[in-house]
Amino acid sequence: MYKCKEIIELTSQNMETSLPWYTRMEMKAHYLMCKTCNRYAQQLQFMNKALGVFEGHVPTENCQLSDDAKQRIAKKMCQVKETAE
Amino acid sequence: MAQQIKTAPENWLSEYGDILYRYALIRVRSEATAEDLVQETLLAGLQAVERFSGKSTVRTWLISILKHKIIDHFRKNRHEITVLNDDETAEDVLAYQFDQQGNWKINLIEWGTPEKSMDNEQFWVAFNECLSRLPQRMADLLLLRAVDGLATEECCELLGFDTDNQLWVTLSRTRVKLRQCLETNWFSKE
Numbered sequence: 464m465y466k467c468k469e470i471i472e473l474t475s476q477n478m479e480t481s482l483p484w485y486t487r488m489e490m491k492a493h494y495l496m497c498k499t500c501n502r503y504a505q506q507l508q509f510m511n512k513a514l515g516v517f518e519g520h521v522p523t524e525n526c527q528l529s530d531d532a533k534q535r536i537a538k539k540m541c542q543v544k545e546t547a548e
Numbered sequence: 549m550a551q552q553i554k555t556a557p558e559n560w561l562s563e564y565g566d567i568l569y570r571y572a573l574i575r576v577r578s579e580a581t582a583e584d585l586v587q588e589t590l591l592a593g594l595q596a597v598e599r600f601s602g603k604s605t606v607r608t609w610l611i612s613i614l615k616h617k618i619i620d621h622f623r624k625n626r627h628e629i630t631v632l633n634d635d636e637t638a639e640d641v642l643a644y645q646f647d648q649q650g651n652w653k654i655n656l657i658e659w660g661t662p663e664k665s666m667d668n669e670q671f672w673v674a675f676n677e678c679l680s681r682l683p684q685r686m687a688d689l690l691l692l693r694a695v696d697g698l699a700t701e702e703c704c705e706l707l708g709f710d711t712d713n714q715l716w717v718t719l720s721r722t723r724v725k726l727r728q729c730l731e732t733n734w735f736s737k738e
């Protein structure tokens with residue numbers, strides 16, 4: 464019988480590798496009995512989903528390229544364009 | 549037509565520069581390195597613009613180039629990764645939520661339908677904030693696995709884990725930390 468502390472470790476590991484069927488059975492049985500671990504597993508699923516799309520929601524306020532950097536990059540881009548043409 | 553003009557290469561820097569920069573900064577946590585990565589990305593984009601199929605948006609396309617540049621950056625700099633965070637991967641991350649017998653000692657707040665949060669830009673501010681509070685190596689690991697889908701072996705190599713098991717244990721603790729932060733900074737306030 465796994466402790467809750469072990470179950471949450473397995474919950475994460477299950478996202479990384481295929482665990483043996485008997486381990487997954489035990490986890491399922493545990494989730495049925497234990498509301499907290501069940502909730503934890505659902506929250507990890509959600510976090511994975513969010514990580515999958517977070518690059519589409521990058522907030523940019525208070526965090527912008529400096530004007531210096533912009534000028535430097537613009538200059539480089541011009542150089543590359545000229546050599547390409 | 550207007551869309552095409554807007555996304556012409558000469559407008560990339562003004563349109564997407566800040567987004568690329570912010571994304572790079574989340575991943576590498578150094579302003580100078582993030583600037584370099586934005587520059588490399590835009591230059592690579594210019595050189596590959598003929599091959600841009602228009603199937604995705606320019607933004608998505610540029611971010612995918614940036615993601616490759618970031619992985620290259622990790623590959624090039626792997627010798628610089630120092631294993632400073634081992635204490636943070638240790639038991640104390642879990643001591644807060646489990647008693648000595650390994651039973652829960654906290655209640656997890658019900659997150660309701662968290663998917664709804666994904667439409668809220670403020671949620672993403674909190675999400676990014678929580679990512680930035682993770683110890684660097686933990687964040688690197690989580691993002692290389694869950695966002696870039698890098699193989700476990702390669703993550704071990706890039707981040708200096710000796711065994712798969714070590715990596716899994718750290719990843720689990722990273723998720724514990726991120727979950728706690730999201731609960732504190734978003735779901736308990738909602």
Ligand SMILES: [Zn+2]
Pocket residue numbers: 466467470493497499500501
């Ligand atoms: Zn449990």
